Amino acid sequence: MKHKELIAKMTLEEKASLMSGKDFWQSQNIVHLGINSIYFADGPHGIRKQAAGADKLGLNIGHPATCFPTAATVANSWNTELGEKVGEYLGEEALAQGVNVLLGPGVNMKRNPLCGRNFEYFSEDPYLAGKMAASYIRGIQSYGISACVKHFAVNNQEGRRMSIDAVVDERTLREIYLTAFEIAVKEGKTKAVMSSYNKLNGTYANENKHLMLDILRGEWGYNGTVITDWGGSNDRIAGLLAGNELEMPTTAGETDREIVEAIREGKLEETVLDQCVDRLLELVFTTEAAHKKPHEEFHVERHHRVSQKVAEESIVLLKNEGNILPLKYGKKVAVIGDFAKDARYQGAGSSLVNPTILDHTMDCFEESGIDSIGFEQGFERYGKRNKDKVQKACDLAKKADVTLLYIGLDEVTEAEGLDRNNMKIPDNQIELLDALYEVNPNIIAILSCGSAVEMPWINKVRGLVHGYLGGQAGARAILRVLSGDVNPSGKLAETYPLRYEDTPSYHYFPGDEASVEYREGPFIGYRYYDTADVNVLFPFGYGLSYTTFVYSNIQVTDNQVSFELTNTGNVAGMEVAQLYVSCQSKEIFRPNKELKGFKKVFINAGETKVVTIPFDDKTFRYYNRKTNQWEIEGANYTIMIGASSTDIRLEDTLYVNGTDAPLPYEQNELLSYYSGNIKNVQVNEFESLLGRKVPPSKWDRNKPLGYTDTIEQCQYAKGIFGRLLFHSVVFAYWYLKKIGKRSKANLIMMSIFHLPLRGIARMTGGIVNMPMLDGIIMMINGRFFKGLGHFLKERRKIEKAKKTK
Structure with missing residues (x-):
């Protein structure tokens, strides 16, 4: 241990105190030993x-x-x-x-x-x-x-x-x-x-x-x-x-006392606590040292420009019919969509940032060189239909050569604590697109969202630029791509299926009650689509450019693959070359191909560069459940270089010596996995993969509720208090959504509805402790007056303890 001498100076209570927070955002301190929060x-x-x-x-x-x-x-x-x-x-x-x-x-x-x-x-x-x-x-x-x-x-x-x-x-x-x-x-x-x-x-x-x-x-x-x-x-x-x-946040010393008691009763060795304290102290002292060095305030404008550069390189051009992009000089452009006025630039929940600067599309047109003839909101942000806004948008689009349509998902659809109900863009936005298409089919859609969406409407747009959630400078970054000041080089880090029903986990997501079963095994994303030969809208690794690249002259050794990459277009650009590997043996089921390396390369127009991607310890390995370790199967492997998972430009074969591990599976027990068609894996086959019985997926509605049961489960409570608690939370969620307070409604779902009952104590900073929670659980389980009495008794103990301090 690095801090053995310091730990030796601590009392048992002091060591235990370091294992939970001082408040919601700070660790505990011990002033007389020089340990700061x-x-x-x-x-x-x-x-x-x-x-x-x-x-x-x-x-x-x-x-x-x-x-x-x-x-x-x-x-x-x-x-x-x-x-x-x-x-x-x-x-x-x-x-x-x-x-x-x-x-x-x-x-x-x-x-x-x-x-x-x-x-x-x-x-x-x-x-x-x-x-x-x-x-x-x-x-x-x-x-x-x-x-x-x-x-x-x-x-x-x-x-x-x-x-x-x-x-x-x-x-x-x-x-x-x-x-x-x-x-x-x-x-x-x-x-x-x-x-x-x-x-x-x-x-x-x-x-x-x-x-x-x-x-x-x-x-x-x-x-x-x-x-x-x-x-x-x-x-x-x-x-x-x-x-x-x-443990974060604070529990006001309650779990510290549990640790002390466990050590005194022999349930926990003090040496285990000492090791934990030692590792935490290392985090405290090493990060504290950074703050002791002189440092300046960060440069707000410089950081904003870096954010813009990052957004520019991350934008994905998904469609460019007839080279409608970049926008030609002198084209009259109509700007339509609520996200053009108020940019959608980040997600919701604990990662919500208060930006130092915030660019909006309509404020950035002058410097972009794009000739905007006006703006119309077009749709209500949160899905409400508005015929008047649609009509005004169409009137503007009629006057334009090209329509820039800003669509996407709103802030409360993608949020921590909640899963989306579907993969669709809101209907009112699609209705707007349909109406615009009738009056001016030269539509370039700019998509703002942080996850994959269905696009049954894609044939009605000639250009599609996906900005994802581009941060505070994302709006300006998108305009620089549209104008051609930036050559797009982003490629999708996830597959876009044609429809949600095509996704491999469609039948297994989410877990409805007690458990969620990962029956699809390793076949997620492109690993499934490519293996089961399922058509997708946009494959993993896909993205267009304003130039073209040619791959040639592949050379494979035991340690690496190299090849030539040529920019055959008229403008400089960056290309993401992707290494995929496929094992030619069929003894062990595997995805058809797996990403094992990549390199992003900047190449001037007409230039050729030699690109080398090394192999590493993950290139050929698989995990063997019989040996309980990583193994390599001795076999021929296809080495593929591609512009996406489905756009393979170069191939070669390499034989790799194996580790001679025993085969981990009986093929006849896992036919779905050997075929890759894992959409309807039956329980017996999943149990063969697991090597054990599948646990119950439903809650036991007959047992009394306890610490690890949730507020949601209170709908089955024996006591009317528990059921009332459940219905109160459901009503509050419904009412807040009804009056337009969607963020607050989401917060209820995130922090209350799915909260285990123990969270009432763990998340209140000592306002409610575990003995008080015992009283609440008694009330939920039908012993209302006994539980209320217990709760009040424990509450008085806390108040008395505060007065004697």
């Missing part, structure tokens, strides 16, 4: 240090900070150097605001397009997500503060995220859902990891020894700090035994 702030794409209400979770407005494009946006750049630059600027701003630990990046997989937090995650591919995350982490930590990669692990739905049990087989877990974290830990060298709310195969993530001890600390050699998601601690002692050091 450190500050945590949300910040995957900008610093959200709350300007008020530091003792409350809330979603209070934060101090002004640069709002960079979200992770889903920057992933489309496929540029790790750019990711590292974003990280550096985030680190600089965190330092300027007195932040020690920045809670990000998020690297959970985009298992399903409807996950409400997909805007905050990089990709459906673990290799791309891991490489981008590692670059962010290196940048953030270059300023001496800590990143905190999240949410570890298998947190792929927002609904019931605090209680759902993710049921996933070991191979899928390792290859798909842990690989990005592995890269973040090994290559990014993150100092902190945030455990997720959910259970993994029956055990809460922060208590899961297989996840936390065997894999994270054992196999990956991680020696940093693990922090719970806010309110994500279930059994505090079980969490410590799994090496989960810091």
Whole structure:
């Protein structure tokens, strides 16, 4: 232990006190030992240090900070150097605001397009997500503060995220859902990891020894700090035994006393606590050292321009019929759509940033050189139909050569704590598009949203530019692409299916009650579409340019692949060359191809460059459930270089020696997986993949409710108080939506409806403790007066204790 001497000076109570927060955003301090509090702030794409209400979770407005494009946006750049630059600027701003630990990046997989937090995650591919995350982490930590990669692990739905049990087989877990974290830990060298709310195969993530001890600390050699998601601690002692050091937020000393009692009763070895304290102290002292060095306030304008550069490189050109883009000089342009007036530039929830500057499209036209003849709102932002707005938009479009139509998803549709209901753009926006098409078919759609959407309307637009959520400078960045000042180079980090029903997890998402079953196994995203030969709208890795590239002269060795890349167009541009690998053996089921490398290259018009992509330890490996380790299958492998997962330009074959591991599967038991057609996997086949019985997926409606049951489950409570509690929350949600307070309605769903009952104690900072919660649970379970008496009795104890202090 690095801090053995300091720990020896601490009392047991002092050591225990360091294991939970001082308040909602700070760790505990011990003044006489020189241990100060450190500050945590949300910040995957900008610093959200709350300007008020530091003792409350809330979603209070934060101090002004640069709002960079979200992770889903920057992933489309496929540029790790750019990711590292974003990280550096985030680190600089965190330092300027007195932040020690920045809670990000998020690297959970985009298992399903409807996950409400997909805007905050990089990709459906673990290799791309891991490489981008590692670059962010290196940048953030270059300023001496800590990143905190999240949410570890298998947190792929927002609904019931605090209680759902993710049921996933070991191979899928390792290859798909842990690989990005592995890269973040090994290559990014993150100092902190945030455990997720959910259970993994029956055990809460922060208590899961297989996840936390065997894999994270054992196999990956991680020696940093693990922090719970806010309110994500279930059994505090079980969490410590799994090496989960810091519980956030504060519990006003309640769980500290649990730790002391567990050690005195022999349930917890004091040496386990000492190791946890040692790792936390390392985080405290290393991040505190950064703040002791002289540093300046960040340059607001410079950071804004960097945000613009990042957005420009992350914009994806999806359609360019007849080379309608870039806009020709002198073309008269009608600008239509509410998102042109008020840009949609970030997601909602804990990552909400208060921007230092905010560009809007209508304020940027003069410098763009585009001739705008006017603006019409066209549609109501939150879906209400308005014929008058549609008519005014059509009248303007008739006068224009080209219509720029700004459409997308609103702020409350993509939000933390909620999953989307469907993949559609709101009907009122599509009705506007239909009407515009009748009067002027020269439509260029500019799409603003953080996740995949269906596009049955795509034949009615000649151009389609996807800006995703481009941060505070995104509006100007889009205009620079439209005008041709910037040659688009973004490529999709996720597949766009033709319809939601085509997605591999369609039948298995979300988990409705107790569990969510990952029956599709490793076949998520393009791994499924390419293997099962399912047509998609836009494949993984797809994106157009204003120039063209030719690939040639592939050369494969045991260690790398190289090839020539030529810009055959008239303008300079950047191309993302992608390495895919396919095993030709059929002994072990695999996706048809998997991304194993990529490189973004800038090439002048007419220039040729030699591009080299090295192989690494992940290029040929698979996880073998019989040997419980990574193995390599001895076989011929097809080495593919492509412009997308379906646009393969070059191929070669390489034989790779294997590790001679036993075959892990009986093929006749897993026919769906060997074919890749995993849309309707039956329970017996999934159990063969799991190697065990599938747990019950429904709640037990007959048992009394307890700490880990949710407010939602109170609809089945034996006591009228519990059912009344449930219906009160449902009514509040309905009423707030009815009067237009959608953000507040969403907050109720996020922080109350799916909250486990233990969260009433864990998230109130000591206002309600566990003994008081026992009283509330008695009332919910039908013993109202006994529970109320118990609650009031415990409440009086707290008030009495406060008076005697």
